[in-house]
Amino acid sequence: MNLTSESVLILNRNWQAIHVKSAAEALSMMFTGTATGLDITGYDNMIPYTWENWVSLPFDEKSDYISTVRGKIKVPKVIVLCEYNQVPRRRPKLSSKAIWNRDEGTCQYTGKKLTPNEANIDHVLPRSKGGRTTWTNCVLSHKEVNHKKGNRTPEEAGLKLLRQPYEPRALPTTMFINNHRNIPEWDIFLKYE
Numbered sequence: 352m353n354l355t356s357e358s359v360l361i362l363n364r365n366w367q368a369i370h371v372k373s374a375a376e377a378l379s380m381m382f383t384g385t386a387t388g389l390d391i392t393g394y395d396n397m398i399p400y401t402w403e404n405w406v407s408l409p410f411d412e413k414s415d416y417i418s419t420v421r422g423k424i425k426v427p428k429v430i431v432l433c434e435y436n437q438v439p440r441r442r443p444k445l446s447s448k449a450i451w452n453r454d455e456g457t458c459q460y461t462g463k464k465l466t467p468n469e470a471n472i473d474h475v476l477p478r479s480k481g482g483r484t485t486w487t488n489c490v491l492s493h494k495e496v497n498h499k500k501g502n503r504t505p506e507e508a509g510l511k512l513l514r515q516p517y518e519p520r521a522l523p524t525t526m527f528i529n530n531h532r533n534i535p536e537w538d539i540f541l542k543y544e
Contacts, residue, residue, distance in 0.1 A: 354374045354375035355374075357415070358371050358532065359373070360428065360534070360540060361377070362430065362540060363431075363436050364432050364433060364434060367523075368524075369435075371528060374426050381402045381427070382402050384402065386431060387430065388400050388405040389429040389431055391539070394539055397539075405425065406421065406424050428534055429536050440521035440524065442518065442520070443519055445485070445489075447472055451470065451491055453517075454491035457491065458491060459490035460493070460512065469493055470492070471497055472490070475489070475504070477503065489516060490512065
């Protein structure tokens with residue numbers, strides 16, 4: 352087992368998912384007392400253990416272990432921070448998909464719901480006129496409308512934006528945690544509406 356490549360879900364002290372760290376970092380946090388290991392045997396059976404109790408857990412064939420001079424130590428899948436109770440927030444990264452989500456798959460000039468094949472990103476102030484690729488200068492547009500607009504501003508092309516583009520609000524980091532390894536113990540904490 353590679354302790355630097357194995358991932359551990361980090362919960363704040365309110366048991367809300369906030370981050371992912373390597374198994375080595377998680378074990379270190381448990382050892383220093385900044386976190387407790389969460390032994391999960393089901394949705395209704397989760398027990399937090401301090402380092403002293405964690406290293407004494409009985410062997411479980413379904414879990415991963417590291418070997419030490421003291422014996423085998425179970426590698427946690429989830430740990431709980433002892434002090435930190437906030438949920439960090441961050442803004443989505445600017446991308447075509449993020450603009451699609453912000454604009455709800457709707458052309459910002461016509462109001463038409465678009466399929467991915469019909470849509471592209473329009474720079475409200477064209478790049479040729481100094482427009483930059485920013486949240487407040489990019490909108491979802493129908494390809495034909497964008498082609499018609501060309502290198503002009505919406506006013507020059509006879510178009511009107513339905514709403515001004517904006518930078519989305521910061522979201523809880525839970526929204527950005529991906530359980531790409533399908534760790535069942537994480538699913539309990541990554542369910543969001």
